[in-house]
Amino acid sequence: MYRRPLALALTLIVLLSSAAAADPTGLLADFLVAPDGERYRIDDFNSPLGSNRLVVYTPDFGPSTATVDAMVEVVVVDGVVEEVLPVGFTNTPIPRDGYVISASGTAATWVRLHLRPGLPVALLRDRLVADAVSATHVIHQSGPNVTRGTDQLVLFTPGRERTGTNPWGTEAVVRDGIIVSVGGNDNPIPPDGFVLSGHGTARDWLTENARVGAAVYVEDGQVTIAFDSRSVARQARAYLDLADSRVQSARQEGMPIAFRRVAEHRARAWDLLAEAEALQTAGEHDSALRAAARAVGAAEQAAFAALPSPPVGIRGVWYRPVEVTPSHVVATLDRLALAGVNTLFLETFYRGRTVYPSEVASQHTEFRRWDLLEVWIEEGRRRGIDVHLWLHVFRFDEYPSGTLLRAHPEWLASGPATPVPRELRANNASADPAHPEVRAFVLALIEEMLTRYAPAGIHLDYIRYPKSDLQPSSFAIADTSRQLFMEQTGIDPLLFVNRRSAPEWRAWETWQEEQITSFVADVHGLVRRLAPQA
Template identity: 30%
Template sequence: MGILMKLLFRKITCLLFMLIFVQGATMAYDDAFTPYTPKQNEQVYRKNVYKISAINPTTATNWTASMYPGLRGANQLVVYTPEYSTPSTGTNEYGGEAIVEGNIVTSLSGADSLIPSNGIVISAHGRAKAWLNKNIEIGTIISIDKATMTITAYNTSRSYLFAAKEKIEEATTIMNYYQKNSFSYNAKPTKTYLAKAKHYVRKAEHNTSELQQFASLAVQNANLAMAAAIPYKASELKGIWIRPTSKNEASIIASLDHLKATGINNIFLETYFHGRTIFPSETMKKYGFIEQYENFIGIDPLKIWITEAHKRGMKVNIWFESFYTGNKPNVGNTILAVKPEWSNVNLRNIDAPLPVASTSEHNGYFLDPANPEVQNFLFDLIKEIVCNYNPDGINVDYARYPQSVSARYAGYAMSNWGYTQFAREEFKLIYGVDPVNIAYSDTKMWNEWDKYRQDKVTEYIEGVSKICRQNRIFLTAVVFPNRQMALETKQQDWTTWSDNNFIDGFTPLFLTCDAKTIKMMIFDMLKEMSPRTKLYAGLFVTFMDGSEEDLVRQIHETRKLNLGGIILFDYAHLQEKYIKTLTKSIFSNNTVLTGNSKQNCRKGSYDRRK
């Protein structure tokens, strides 16, 4: 009887603890929905109000945004609470977000932010994003009125002091991590900046008339402390994706010198994109396509980029947009004008007489991965690049189907791609049913249809892998980090690529400025991939115009997880503010040993027809 009473007591205690915890989290989350009254002696510098489009949107409550990621539409401001259907907002990179704990903004992000258990996420696009950027910063106090569906942002003396102290604490935490984990760590520069930051906080607390000025100086020095806190790591790949625009050798050399000075040691050069090559291609000519991207006629920029990069000890990886052919009209000698039967098509537009564009991907056109002619064309093109230019690596992108909506939304089946004549006939030959007639509710056959398409992309990766292995070329792939969504909405089975050792490394794009989100995404990826496969974090902060501190935080997370390195997206958005931050301590000009040395090319005989 005594044992039973003890077990019952423990169970009741546990339940009471959980109840207290949930109530505490709910109370904190409710803070943002409570009218705010400034405290005594608290100065309000700015107070701004904006209309909310939706709170925890659904296809019913925010139907105009039903086709957009996170159900956040154009020019909308949306609020996500812990009651939302997913742990993160699921938004794309074209907005801005503020993470609120209690009723205070604790961090700013760009997309797909984790929703705190004790707070909310404010997500905005277009005009709403402009309002958010202007009026919300770390320390801003938030009050939401559900009755009027409005949000009020208060920037007060309390806000500025909160931001300064938070930054100091964050920089100190980062410094302490490296002090603990490295015997040779030099903390002196960081400590110097921190001392200045604390000095300005004290002045702010005792000079209310100049509080804003001193708090801002404290934040500036805390940010410098953060940048100085992360040491240089020699073995790390420090890369950047580049869409080339330079049309002469001098301009290419200037770009490489700039990147070398920044500390970049690997460039990922967009070589085949929008269905065109930057170099004069015999393969494109053989197939009757445009021989070279029109902007580069008269020059071979690929040859110059590789030659000059190698002179500077930098590696060149070919950024290769596999099944994507761009969003320009299919006329003349463009790929789909010459080969319209190669075009991918979704179920909704199954009877379309012309190639179908993906509205969710910049109205771009895609090739059919199931068609062996398509794969053989891409293999021929990669062989030409490998044999004629001897790059250090191949970085395949768009190795997938066009994006569909999530399976949890209505219209999922109709938004699926791959319903080409070739795929329908081949699938019917194998399974006895035309995939057009498979309903999503028919789980068994729908799973077979999914696997058929996923296997076609995997066959392509296997073929590229054989070409690279034969020529000792380092092979990486751009993938979507959420495995389930990659399978469900893009037919991209990257775990199988890793398990079969088809790939040397992944370069996932993390479309967020939030360090907590990227940490979670990296953990999830590492659980789903072989330890033989390297992981290089593709950081999107620069593209989203995030803060320098966002970039520092994300690099810190990759360092803690001991990844192979980072790649910035992209050179066009590498502003001076990021360069100053990176060159303070994090980046240097050393090179990374990945890739190959000069050798005779082996084209091999891999062919989908064999």
């Protein structure tokens, strides 16, 4: 594509060395301004947090932030910081007359340095960012048969069918000088374009700057991705095309979707596109940018609303709770119900501790104020959400520092090999599935859950032996397993560690499988006896 002037007068070329990051839309940005005048760009409003992001949650989002991965959350009321919550306090209630700032990674570091209780903080909305309009990167290699290396940005030209890249990167497909798709690897190479493929730092650059609808220029070994109001309009049209395609598929397959909502969002997007075009023609570029950006939002909503939802079946999530009050639990369940979730696999026993007050195991300290498991189950039932209790069956806790395995070192599934393999390091210690006391402990734990609560089911995770192909002698050849196997077969498994094709070693593996199978049968019998409805 030949280089030509962009329509936006404030266009600048940003080299890779620039410290400024591209805005998510490529055009507009919102900022937090601290009392000392320092500002930080807001990544989004009322969306999932993710890593290295700063998101502001307003009352429009719901009763609370529904976050699980925040490193800091800040409550702001009437423009003043009311509270700065430390790590571990997430899913914060949102004040009606304010908002909550949620941050992770480097954003959290900025928040801790600049925001203090009792001091003001300001929001700057819809600010044009000149240094986000375009961005430039060096092309390390180009051609049909290049290979993407570490931290490289390469350009695949026509000459073979696909890029052939591994999963550790990202790509942007360009046709006629316009980005038509972003994401994935091993993409088809279009005959009328090329594929930009990045790894490491180049992947991060593509992720930050490549947007559907952006114009792409290649010159002197560099690639420039540029946005103007027309680029944003192309992005909106791409979402509208996606919405139309999904609607057509839903009609053909008889799948239920929110047809009325799709039509409403679609109509608003087209109205905003017409407004943006008129403003651009009139030379009102800033206003055109804002109208085009709003069109993208409406078109994106149309595409999301056009996603089909099967009328029946499990729509479930696995979830480790971080909520420490009943109101936090209710807020999270409200968000799950709104998302259409009908099954929740709630992590209930992990790292050798329970989330509820147990007479069998120790409880995680952060949950000791209330019995929140009962709240999860009962409030979930009111919202049509079946709560299954998710257990780490034979993976207990840290070793040797963890309470459970420190008290019962004979339970550990380990052998004589050194160094200590990965599965026995911090957070990865496993118990011997054949040890009678281990089996009795887990069964007692499940019995306690079934008799005290009324879960929809029991979900067994880590229901296996730890295993390493590199150090097979290190796993489940603990004294108990080894002794039981020798008593039953007369075979010492340690003698066949390096002869894994021998029938004796296969007999050992079969015996391990039987230990797991018999334990699952014991759990099944317990559930059928105590909770036949589960």
